[in-house]
Amino acid sequence: MSDQLTSREGTRERIVEAARELFFEQGYNATGMSQILNRAEANSGSLYHFFQTKEDLLVAVLEKYKLMLCPMVIEPAKQRASDPVDRLFAILMGYRMLLEATEFRLGCPIGNLALELSNSHPRARQLIEENFEGWVGEVRAIVDEVSDRLPEGMDAECVATLLLSAMEGGVMLARTYRSLEPFDRTVHAVRLMFDQLVRGGSEWSAPLTATSTP
Amino acid sequence: MSDQLTSREGTRERIVEAARELFFEQGYNATGMSQILNRAEANSGSLYHFFQTKEDLLVAVLEKYKLMLCPMVIEPAKQRASDPVDRLFAILMGYRMLLEATEFRLGCPIGNLALELSNSHPRARQLIEENFEGWVGEVRAIVDEVSDRLPEGMDAECVATLLLSAMEGGVMLARTYRSLEPFDRTVHAVRLMFDQLVRGGSEWSAPLTATSTP
């Protein structure tokens, strides 16, 4: 049988993917190696042939996330909207859709690992930072398209950072409350402030401010 | 020796406090019972006399956090500022001070546990929700004092939720980057938007917007 994807690096990828899913669902410390092996349908010897320690596997997972940012987060959102500001909120809506589809179990995998591991795993912390940096970079590039409309004292980096913070906080609250309400309130508040901020932008408008432009 | 605080419920409190500190520093799953016993200077039998399981101990920690909100977070911030809007940002500055004092190791203990345990520990999730609810309630009460200045479509609940989300996200980024910059950028963006929003408030102003009012 020509299972060239199953063997020959196929095992390694199955292990990384299984670990990624389980770290996402349960966290790093709560996930055992045996659990990963079960889901990957591999044996411990295979795993430790590719990864010397559990932390090395975590590093591989975080490297994979860096590659997943654009195809899984940024590009789909860009497909769903054309206006720059709409694209920013389309990115946030991506996380909302995932929360809804998983009954508030899955939000942002990087955020989970950030709080769990930043103190104890320096290599992971560095890679988490790089993941955040990638996210902010992509978002800032979109904000840059309308940066001429930003008020004094506010630059694209600042706006992108706020969007990331608000997203991570909103996801945290949604998962805790098992409800989209706190997430929606957060996004709504940001959007309304955006309205005031980038006044005179395109004709997008926040849901509850019907007629704010003259 | 009259160690009436050491024995007679003193042991229980020492155990809860040790667990609280360690869960804060390392997370729930990464903290072992033996570690808690060492820091509390207690034996396992004493611990399991008061708490049947590790999760029961976690519940006690979360109950304690509910009692700590006002004396440790809200009241000190109110002491440091008198204007309602200033008080809101004084609360955020409290987290900033903790981040700075601990070299970005400690941020919000509830946020840590929220992401780690919301999926797997229903009782903890409920108590974490109650902790967030307490925070939002206190902050909303402050926002209510200036709610007449909020624009259409924005209520105090919405503003309080945004402040919580932004704080949690900002703390997450500061701990990951080991820097106050992302936290400060987040708070700065919120404050600038606040400026636009609650225009005509008191004379507080965001650092980088020197002359925006006519």
Place this chain on the structure above:
DNA sequence: CACTAAGTTGAGTGATCGATCAACTTTAGC
């Protein structure tokens, strides 16, 4: 003081943790 309940001691439980290893099979290059 006697009695009981509350609290404490710390060795010990089985289970599971991350990790190891020698034996074995498959693949790639010549």
Place this chain on the structure above:
DNA sequence: GCTAAAGTTGATCGATCACTCAACTTAGTG
């Protein structure tokens, strides 16, 4: 087709996990 490297197998390792328990000490009550 032979050889060496790469990959796989699964039993097994010691350490640590959350947790138990019988014996013991202390505190509260009549």
